[in-house]
Amino acid sequence: MAEGEPTTEHSDSDSVQSVDFTAAGVREGFVAGFPVAVGVAGYGVVFGVVARRAGLSVAEAGLMSATVLAGAAQLVAVELWADPIPVVAVVATTALVNLRYVLMGAALRPWLQQLTVPRAYTSVFFFADENWALSIGTLRSGSHNGAFLFGSGVVLWLLWIVSTVVGATAGDLVGDPATYGLDFVATALFLTLAAGFWEGKESLRPWVVAATAALAVHAVVPGEWYILAGALAGAATEVVTYDD
Amino acid sequence: MIDALSLDPTVVAVILAMAAVTYATKAGGFWLLGRVDLTERAEAGIDVLPGAVVVAFVAPALAEGGVPEWVAAVATVAVARKTGNLLVSLAVGVAVVLAVRNVL
Numbered sequence: 001m002a003e004g005e006p007t008t009e010h011s012d013s014d015s016v017q018s019v020d021f022t023a024a025g026v027r028e029g030f031v032a033g034f035p036v037a038v039g040v041a042g043y044g045v046v047f048g049v050v051a052r053r054a055g056l057s058v059a060e061a062g063l064m065s066a067t068v069l070a071g072a073a074q075l076v077a078v079e080l081w082a083d084p085i086p087v088v089a090v091v092a093t094t095a096l097v098n099l100r101y102v103l104m105g106a107a108l109r110p111w112l113q114q115l116t117v118p119r120a121y122t123s124v125f126f127f128a129d130e131n132w133a134l135s136i137g138t139l140r141s142g143s144h145n146g147a148f149l150f151g152s153g154v155v156l157w158l159l160w161i162v163s164t165v166v167g168a169t170a171g172d173l174v175g176d177p178a179t180y181g182l183d184f185v186a187t188a189l190f191l192t193l194a195a196g197f198w199e200g201k202e203s204l205r206p207w208v209v210a211a212t213a214a215l216a217v218h219a220v221v222p223g224e225w226y227i228l229a230g231a232l233a234g235a236a237t238e239v240v241t242y243d244d
Numbered sequence: 245m246i247d248a249l250s251l252d253p254t255v256v257a258v259i260l261a262m263a264a265v266t267y268a269t270k271a272g273g274f275w276l277l278g279r280v281d282l283t284e285r286a287e288a289g290i291d292v293l294p295g296a297v298v299v300a301f302v303a304p305a306l307a308e309g310g311v312p313e314w315v316a317a318v319a320t321v322a323v324a325r326k327t328g329n330l331l332v333s334l335a336v337g338v339a340v341v342l343a344v345r346n347v348l
Contacts, residue, residue, distance in 0.1 A: 036330075057247060060261070063251070064263075067260065077262060087258055094266060100269075101269040101272075102273035106273035108274055109273075120333035123276055124266055124267075124271045125270060137294075181345075187337070188317075189277070189333050189334060191317055194295065194298045198323070206292045206296055207295060210296040210300045211299050227301050234293075235292055238291070
């Protein structure tokens with residue numbers, strides 16, 4: 001931006017590029033999301049196996065994957081499964097494990113708010129860790145594709161359901177995803193995104209705080225709290241040290 | 245053995261409740277941010293959120309890993325920075341982790 005230019009009329013919330021929602025955009029997201037969805041499907045198979053062993057039918061496991069679409073929460077929920085079902089524990093744990101989605105949904109606002117309300121609220125249903133990160137990465141690098149999240153979410157959703165049904169049907173026949181290196185896909189994905197999010201020295205402080213907080217919480221608190229704790233600590237650091 | 249296609253009404257109800265709270269978290273942050281006015285300072289915090297989420301996710305995964313994961317992590321980041329191509333860096337990461345696990 002040129003020096004001395006008045007910046008008041010261009011407030012920060014609309015400093016992002018404009019996006020639109022087209023069929024071609026959905027297709028682009030679908031194609032770009034495919035390799036990530038294949039990696040996630042490794043976990044879908046595992047979820048199917050675990051759900052079946054916990055006493056869910058193939059149809060019930062598939063229904064859970066189709067409607068909940070949150071891998072970690074689903075795995076934790078079926079670990080808690082018993083007869084009778086501990087309803088309060090299952091639903092409350094689901095909410096807690098998914099609390100990080102509140103922050104992740106907030107981060108999508110600058111782009112999704114440009115879409116119609118039905119499109120925006122349909123798109124958010126389809127986000128999970130992997131395609132959220134992929135979409136944020138794409139939008140941050142200047143893409144005008146507001147349908148990327150939806151497209152990459154649909155392919156993830158489809159493979160998540162299919163792999164759940166496969167796992168629940170095949171049961172014990174399936175081995176450990178680590179055999180195929182699929183356990184490293186999520187880490188590799190997040191590292192690739194980190195490489196893209198790096199903004200030089202100004203990223204260092206919030207990132208070090210985020211990593212430290214995540215490691216500390218991970219060491220003492222069971223579950224997925226470390227993601228929330230690390231993310232909040234990193235963002236809080238930026239808020240506190242921000243100088244205008 | 246339970247029938248593969250059986251749908252127990254109680255189970256379905258619990259699943260739908262799980263779906264409802266999950267959707268509430270996904271839509272909630274997006275909805276809330278449209279209702280409050282944010283200062284520049286708060287926006288700077290939200291701006292670093294994606295990076296902070298990613299780092300918080302990865303740090304314990306790497307700390308729990310061993311030499312294969314660390315070598316593969318370095319290779320993944322190196323390829324990501326060099327090519328900027330997601331598919332290539334994912335493939336390299338998975339290939340390296342498998343290769344080093346087989347060697348060790």
